[in-house]
Amino acid sequence: MALWAVVILAVLVIAAVPVAAVLGILTFLLDLMVNDGRFTPAIGEFVWDKSKEFILVAVPMFILLGEIMLRAGIATRMYAAVVQWLSWLPGGLMHANIGTSTIFAATSGSSVATAATVGTVAYPEIERRGYSESLFLGSLAAGGTLGILIPPSINLIIYGLITDTSVPELYLAGIFPGMILAGLFMAVIVIACLFKRSWGGEKVQTSWPERIRTLPDLVPPILLFLVVVGSIYAGIATPTEAASVGVVFACCLALWTKTLNWTMLKEAFEGTMRTTAMIMLIILAAVFLNFILGFMGVTQEILQAISHLGLTPLETMLIIILFYLILGMFMETLSMMLTTVPIVFPIVAHLGYDPVWFGIMITVLMETALITPPIGVNLYVVHGIRKSGKFNDVAVGAAPFVIAMLVMIAMLLAAPGLALWLPAQVY
Numbered sequence: 001m002a003l004w005a006v007v008i009l010a011v012l013v014i015a016a017v018p019v020a021a022v023l024g025i026l027t028f029l030l031d032l033m034v035n036d037g038r039f040t041p042a043i044g045e046f047v048w049d050k051s052k053e054f055i056l057v058a059v060p061m062f063i064l065l066g067e068i069m070l071r072a073g074i075a076t077r078m079y080a081a082v083v084q085w086l087s088w089l090p091g092g093l094m095h096a097n098i099g100t101s102t103i104f105a106a107t108s109g110s111s112v113a114t115a116a117t118v119g120t121v122a123y124p125e126i127e128r129r130g131y132s133e134s135l136f137l138g139s140l141a142a143g144g145t146l147g148i149l150i151p152p153s154i155n156l157i158i159y160g161l162i163t164d165t166s167v168p169e170l171y172l173a174g175i176f177p178g179m180i181l182a183g184l185f186m187a188v189i190v191i192a193c194l195f196k197r198s199w200g201g202e203k204v205q206t207s208w209p210e211r212i213r214t215l216p217d218l219v220p221p222i223l224l225f226l227v228v229v230g231s232i233y234a235g236i237a238t239p240t241e242a243a244s245v246g247v248v249f250a251c252c253l254a255l256w257t258k259t260l261n262w263t264m265l266k267e268a269f270e271g272t273m274r275t276t277a278m279i280m281l282i283i284l285a286a287v288f289l290n291f292i293l294g295f296m297g298v299t300q301e302i303l304q305a306i307s308h309l310g311l312t313p314l315e316t317m318l319i320i321i322l323f324y325l326i327l328g329m330f331m332e333t334l335s336m337m338l339t340t341v342p343i344v345f346p347i348v349a350h351l352g353y354d355p356v357w358f359g360i361m362i363t364v365l366m367e368t369a370l371i372t373p374p375i376g377v378n379l380y381v382v383h384g385i386r387k388s389g390k391f392n393d394v395a396v397g398a399a400p401f402v403i404a405m406l407v408m409i410a411m412l413l414a415a416p417g418l419a420l421w422l423p424a425q426v427y
Contacts, residue, residue: 020281023335027289034296046291047284054240055161056283060276061243062152065224065250066108067268070117072254074220075104079121081214087204090197091189093125094139098189101143102182103218105150106225107246109157110275111333111370115144115378119385125201132199133389135192138371138397140385141378142185142404145367148333150178151229152246155337155363157239158283162290162338163345165355167239168232169427173356173419177364177408180418184404192400220253233426279334286338293343313351314413320344321365321409328369332377337366360419361412368405371398 031039069075079100086095100118108114119140126136148155151171160167193200228246231237237245254260311319327336341362348358370378373395383394412418 020278020285023282023285023289023339027285027292030289030292030296034292039292039295043288046288050287051280051284053161054238055157055167056280058152058157058240058243059154059279060272061240061247062109062154062157063113063275063279064268064272065228065243065246066104066110066113066117067271068247068250068254068264069104069107069221069224070113071264071268072250072257072259074253074257075100075117076121077217078103078221079118081217083204084206084211084214087206089186089190090193091139091186091200092204093122093129093131093201094136094189094193095186097122097136097139098143098182098185101140101146102150102178103221103225105146105178106152107221107228107250108147109152109154111144111147111367111378112381113275114147115141115381116385118143119382123385129201129204130198131201132196132397134393134397135189135199135400136201136397137382137386137394138399138401139185139189141371141376141382141394141398142401143182144378144381145370145405146178146182148366148370149174149181149360149363151175152239152243153363154279155334155366156359158334158337159341159359159362162287162341163355163359165359166427169356169423170359171229171232171239172423172426173360174363176418176422177360177412180411181364181367181404181408184407185401188400188404220257224249224253282332282335283338286335289339290342313353316347316351317353317413320348321361324362324365325368325372328365328375329372330375331369332375333366333369336369337362354416354420356423357412357416357419361409364405364408364412368402368409371402 028037028040031037079096082099082103083093083096086099087093089095097118100121101114104114104117105111108117119137122136122140125131126133147153151174153171153174156170156174157167159165160170224246227249228242231242231245232239251260254264309316324336324340327340345355345358349355370376373379373391376395376398379391379394379398383389383391
């Protein structure tokens with residue numbers, strides 16, 4: 001039956017059927033084959049019960065937060081400020097791509113939104129300053145992945161929901177790995193541009209007075225991060241309430257910059273509705289699929305099969321990591337998380353791994369999937385910003401950053417404290 005499920009899934013993905021529809025069709029077919037369709041009539045009640053989860057309200061709130069930041073022009077000014085502070089490094093504006101992505105990730109929660117926003121602002125600089133287009137685009141795609149690791153992260157919220165893990169602890173655990181990964185990305189750029197200086201483009205001329213003048217443009221996103229994440233750890237708000245507070249604060253920032261108007265809000269609401277509808281359909285379809293798989297006993301069978309292999313916990317974890325690296329090449333990250341974590345998580349817990357640590361590990365693996373072809377979503381987002389060119393240019397440019405992510409995975413394996421130290425200080 002598991003083989004049939006894989007075959008059906010592969011056929012639907014190859015046929016370019018939308019992900020939510022793939023999961024829904026697979027669920028109905030499995031229910032029909034295994035249970036004669038007995039659970040299908042209950043889908044309405046099941047979906048309604050799951051969609052009422054309070055934590056899920058944070059998803060559209062964080063998406064709206066990113067939409068307002070984009071349309072208020074805050075991201076554009078933020079990029080210009082980061083350019084002044086980081087462009088002296090070998091690689092110039094590519095460091096600004098990573099730096100701006102890191103800051104925007106701390107307000108957005110979405111990798112796609114981060115890549116699209118920073119990419120739109122930065123792309124014109126490639127031709128203007130003579131950068132290696134491939135590496136420049138790769139830095140945009142890689143920087144965008146930070147959106148799901150640095151809090152507030154939508155993926156960490158969903159992981160916490162399906163594994164019953166504390167979202168505030170996950171948020172704390174993601175801060176250090178997120179900053180380290182951003183540093184690894186910048187190290188990749190430095191090494192590449194020292195190897196071939198022509199890739200680094202024309203040097204940006206700046207001065208200390210100019211840098212200081214741009215500092216106020218970095219204040220709004222930093223304040224927003226402190227308001228959202230600070231309210232959670234001060235015990236003032238839950239993650240869902242903090243997301244709502246963040247939206248109100250973002251509107252205040254837009255009002256302060258005189259960009260708040262009905263047209264801007266309408267565009268932000270429309271963008272939020274489109275993205276939220278897509279995400280929620282995927283979540284609800286995947287949750288019902290997991291229910292059917294659980295009824296079929298798939299999780300128990302996999303646990304028994306792995307226990308009979310006689311592998312050590314580390315060997316088993318390495319197999320799980322390899323499984324996600326391969327699967328990430330062919331599956332969209334959110335659907336991959338929703339369909340596999342309910343099966344893999346009991347195995348990881350059985351092996352004695354910390355659920356918070358595994359949440360960060362699985363998120364880094366999701367990030368890797370975002371920039372590995374042929375399905376890497378961020379590669380397509382960045383490619384879509386260009387006026388012309390081959391998709392392979394983006395994929396090749398992102399390849400060195402995949403190596404940086406593998407280094408991050410190795411660091412988390414060797415030193416779990418990178419993710420667990422900060423939560424341990426608070427909880």
